[in-house]
Amino acid sequence: MATIYEVSALAGVSLSSVSRVLNDHQHVSEKTKQKVLAAMNELGYRPSSVARSLASSRSNSIGILVSELHGPFFGDMLSSLELELRKAGKHVIITAGHSDEQSEKDGINFLIDRSCDALIILVDSLSDEYLIELSQGSIPIVILNRLIPEIEDNCFYIDNELGGYLSTKHIIEQGHQQLAYISGPLFKKDATERFNGHKRALAEASLTFDEALFYEGDFLTGGGRIGIDHIIKTQRPFTAVVCANDEMASGAMKGARDHNMFIPQDCSVIGFDNVYFANYLHPELTTMNYPIKEMAKMSAQWIIKNVYKKSDVIINNKFTPELITRESILKI
Amino acid sequence: MATIYEVSALAGVSLSSVSRVLNDHQHVSEKTKQKVLAAMNELGYRPSSVARSLASSRSNSIGILVSELHGPFFGDMLSSLELELRKAGKHVIITAGHSDEQSEKDGINFLIDRSCDALIILVDSLSDEYLIELSQGSIPIVILNRLIPEIEDNCFYIDNELGGYLSTKHIIEQGHQQLAYISGPLFKKDATERFNGHKRALAEASLTFDEALFYEGDFLTGGGRIGIDHIIKTQRPFTAVVCANDEMASGAMKGARDHNMFIPQDCSVIGFDNVYFANYLHPELTTMNYPIKEMAKMSAQWIIKNVYKKSDVIINNKFTPELITRESILKI
């Protein structure tokens, strides 16, 4: 592998000149530039990103920490991030925290050790305090899917409370009065907020929240299934179940069918997130859109703008969930 | 950030000694080791992975190139890969090729430039020749989801032909004689092989392949939907449709329902891959299991063994698809 020395020798110029054309610096004569380019070409020169990182203390890489790598959410997010960042010549280093606090902290350190230029973080187990402190360090961070008021500018989030409110409101508007609710794990902020929105819509319609029709799930299909099972067994009548995400909704639909209920005739269902397979469930799932791709893209742009000073887009931190009407709700 | 110099000064030993304990070298007295460890601890020292890479020309990072980052397949694969590799203290750099030859080559170069210690490649647009040549370079590669006979040891793949055969055989055994087939794009090897297996099963049962009941899709839900639509419009009778993957199967199920067909009563369906949401379709999709997680794990182990010499597992390159019986096939 040819180095910058060989290039400079072949081109008959100094190291610095080669470095300058490499970095697109100003003040390089067209002539030198051409000589250098020719030499590079002839030698098949490829710069060593490692050496560049060491010398410049910039690595052109962005660290990403997520709780889990599987599931429908992550692929969309990553896909969008990678595309945007790579367009800017940056790349991503990815690690998973597996929803364990220590493991997630390890993940952060791991990424810092690789001298990432910035971090994108989408986790639940790390506390606000930890993240705030981290944000005061020398490495810029963006927090996805979570609002920490003290560092709002670094956060990209949706209004979960509003989403919860809108979904429940919609189902009430379709004539439903007896609503079951399958929540995400309540130690997760988004789960709590969606649940709060649900209760607000209930209150607004003068409906009382019935503890018996509530189940705290895990945001996974399994939880949805167990949840609906649990709720059915209470024998309390209900005509609809609102789920805090699509995965649980799919589980709930399946569980309901196991009890010989038809959807939406016997039980309407609404989800949250609008994951890509929501459209392929039967019936197609009505849900709240979670614009994760747009949010990921915006995060990438924030980094390009603030870390690399190469863009001037207007940053928007707060995103809005929107109702996607499909087939899983019966108007009564 | 403290450097190795400060550690050596504080510990009162030389640079080399610090480096030795850092790298767990033999021939370091327990006493020196303790002094160094204490100093590191006191300074909160963290080694710079960039500097280490430059000096050692090993980066402890594995490059991963995939066609697409979204979809149900990738998450499982990456999740498994990251877990296994990180256990070994390595990390992954990920890039996407978007099924475009030039872009995938760029991806490879990109990863090579980051001085990855090995590459894991899961793409379709790169030719066998290119990959063979690449494998002869200095950087070890593993090819996922594809067999290139010349470099079989670097490949981790399933027997797609067998999978195609088994799925069709199963459906024939359930009494079906008029089978439609929705294929993946035939420029992709796995699509061709699955299709070949299908034809073999047909031939074995003395059934003739009917061109009218064939559609070449795109491995996506959309393709499945258009495919079933196309097939129904030919007016040729059929009782089952075998799909080359689950995504198309889900699309086909939906499309069939749009034509007022019930599944499996009016039309049985079988998929391929056993993606995680296959279980949550209605009816639950019968399919062929594709052990992507196991394959990913094995790839990781191959790298740990061959690149880092730190494991001695027995490597198995060829995996077998297995029938997963669920509800989407009617016995007639």
Next chain:
DNA sequence: CTGTTAGCGCTTTCAT
């Protein structure tokens, strides 16, 4: 506009 000269933080012979 171009060249010289120090490093960036660590690994790795080679001595001792």
Next chain:
DNA sequence: ATGAAAGCGCTAACAG
């Protein structure tokens, strides 16, 4: 077992 010294390939002042 330990230390000295020479880089790894490149960037970034600083001169000129």
